Amino acid sequence: EVQLVESGGGLVQPGGSLRLSCAASGFTFSSYWMHWVRQAPGKGLVWVSRINSDGSSTSYADSVKGRFTISRDNAKNTLYLQMNSLRAEDTAVYYCARDRRTGPDVWGQGTTVTVSS
Amino acid sequence: QTVVTQEPSLTVSPGGTVTLTCASSTGAVTSGYYPNWFQQKPGQAPRALIYSTSNKHSWTPARFSGSLLGGKAALTLSGVQPEDEAEYYCLLYYGGAQPHWVFGGGTKLTVL
Numbered sequence: 182e183v184q185l186v187e188s189g190g191g192l193v194q195p196g197g198s199l200r201l202s203c204a205a206s207g208f209t210f211s212s213y214w215m216h217w218v219r220q221a222p223g224k225g226l227v228w229v230s231r232i233n234s235d236g237s238s239t240s241y242a243d244s245v246k247g248r249f250t251i252s253r254d255n256a257k258n259t260l261y262l263q264m265n266s267l268r269a270e271d272t273a274v275y276y277c278a279r280d281r282r283t284g285p286d287v288w289g290q291g292t293t294v295t296v297s298s
Numbered sequence: 299q300t301v302v303t304q305e306p307s308l309t310v311s312p313g314g315t316v317t318l319t320c321a322s323s324t325g326a327v328t329s330g331y332y333p334n335w336f337q338q339k340p341g342q343a344p345r346a347l348i349y350s351t352s353n354k355h356s357w358t359p360a361r362f363s364g365s366l367l368g369g370k371a372a373l374t375l376s377g378v379q380p381e382d383e384a385e386y387y388c389l390l391y392y393g394g395a396q397p398h399w400v401f402g403g404g405t406k407l408t409v410l
Binding site: 216218225226227228231240241242243276278283284285286287288289290291 | 299332334336338343344345346349350353355385387389391396397398399400401402403404
């Protein structure tokens with residue numbers, strides 16, 4: 182079964198850091214691009230970042246550029262999102278999603294990040 | 299700042315047909331934007347429905363179809379079922395020197 186499981190969310194103070202993980206199983210992780218997408222409470226989906234299959238190319242939304250870093254470990258079948266200088270507006274459910282170069286197809290269930298003092 | 303616009307809400311009767319659209323602030327949406335459509339129900343993760351304008355995933359019900367319509371991406375539901383009540387999001391790809399993706403604001407579809 183194809184599965185993505187996010188972890189690492191939690192409560193963090195403004196200005197703090199957090200690293201999210203997304204464990205993949207049931208497919209050849211190293212063959213797929215991967216995305217992070219977030220959703221603030223009661224709001225719509227927002228694309229955050231994408232990484233290509235070997236990690237050599239990354240893209241970011243302007244709102245997180247310079248603060249967030251996407252990476253992957255294909256040996257561990259795991260995607261990461263390092264989030265620094267967190268702000269209240271980064272509060273959201275963060276989803277990882279697989280992409281076979283046509284758009285996200287399989288999504289995880291999400292992990293919740295709350296930025297508050 | 300690129301903006302992708304969808305109808306905020308639509309209502310359809312069971313068994314009816316409805317079309318949701320997705321427009322880009324940069325101009326006409328073409329196949330080069332690789333339009334994707336997603337369904338999200340309350341408390342659930344999004345589920346992919348359509349990729350690359352009109353292609354269905356293996357799990358996508360036949361009543362869902364994607365197209366380009368009047369310079370926009372479109373998602374048509376034919377023979378709407380009560381379980382189709384959900385939020386629907388489109389996603390467009392913007393290539394170039396700094397490739398990125400942008401979601402529309404979502405359409406709340408009510409089946410009534």
